[in-house]
Amino acid sequence: MTPNTIDSKDSVNSEVWDNLYQQRKSLLSYPDSSFVTLLHRHLTTAKHGHILDYGFGGGANMRVMLKRGHKVDGIEISDTVIEINNQILEEQNLVATLHNVQSHEALPFTDEKFDAVVAWHVLGYNSLLSLQSRIGEFIRVLKKGGCFIGTIPAYGDVSHDSGEAKNAFEFVSKVPTQNGAQIVCFESEQAVCEAFNLDMSVALLQSPLMDGSFSRHWVFLYEK
Numbered sequence: 143m144t145p146n147t148i149d150s151k152d153s154v155n156s157e158v159w160d161n162l163y164q165q166r167k168s169l170l171s172y173p174d175s176s177f178v179t180l181l182h183r184h185l186t187t188a189k190h191g192h193i194l195d196y197g198f199g200g201g202a203n204m205r206v207m208l209k210r211g212h213k214v215d216g217i218e219i220s221d222t223v224i225e226i227n228n229q230i231l232e233e234q235n236l237v238a239t240l241h242n243v244q245s246h247e248a249l250p251f252t253d254e255k256f257d258a259v260v261a262w263h264v265l266g267y268n269s270l271l272s273l274q275s276r277i278g279e280f281i282r283v284l285k286k287g288g289c290f291i292g293t294i295p296a297y298g299d300v301s302h303d304s305g306e307a308k309n310a311f312e313f314v315s316k317v318p319t320q321n322g323a324q325i326v327c328f329e330s331e332q333a334v335c336e337a338f339n340l341d342m343s344v345a346l347l348q349s350p351l352m353d354g355s356f357s358r359h360w361v362f363l364y365e366k
Contacts, residue, residue: 145248146278187211190257197264201227261292293359300355302327
């Protein structure tokens, strides 16, 4: 398959996230409980030995996978966060291969390399164009029979409610720690499946943020 790329001018959010990481923000030290549940329910080390963790951030979910026995390659758009994670991995005697790949760039992997692709709380930080290009890359590098698990923001999420609408799917975040970031949000399961152009299972994950706002994300599972 031909790798999917977009023009570099459509690369989104790199400066926003690198600035956050340099300030040591958005670096959660604990794994997401919903992710850990899905990991144990749907992925095994026997069938899904090699995982691509796209947008690993603070790396807590990645370290859960490593400690479980999976081999992990990770993708981020910031050298700063890669350096932070490499230090943590060394301190915990864990090994993962981490790559800096910008949102407009093709993934640096051959076709059907991975048994699973994970993209947890990261795909919302895209334009619709960059999202669809990246989805194409995930499918390219995913083995037949492999799983693609991730999340995408839903209408009613704090990033949607406080965002400035560009169209029905694209917004500019006004969340203080992510102000100016381009984001995508979807109203329904059908809208998610149509944007991804995949036949997949989709469910709503919602939790309160204790300030009257909510974290609302569509969780999806695709088997190739």
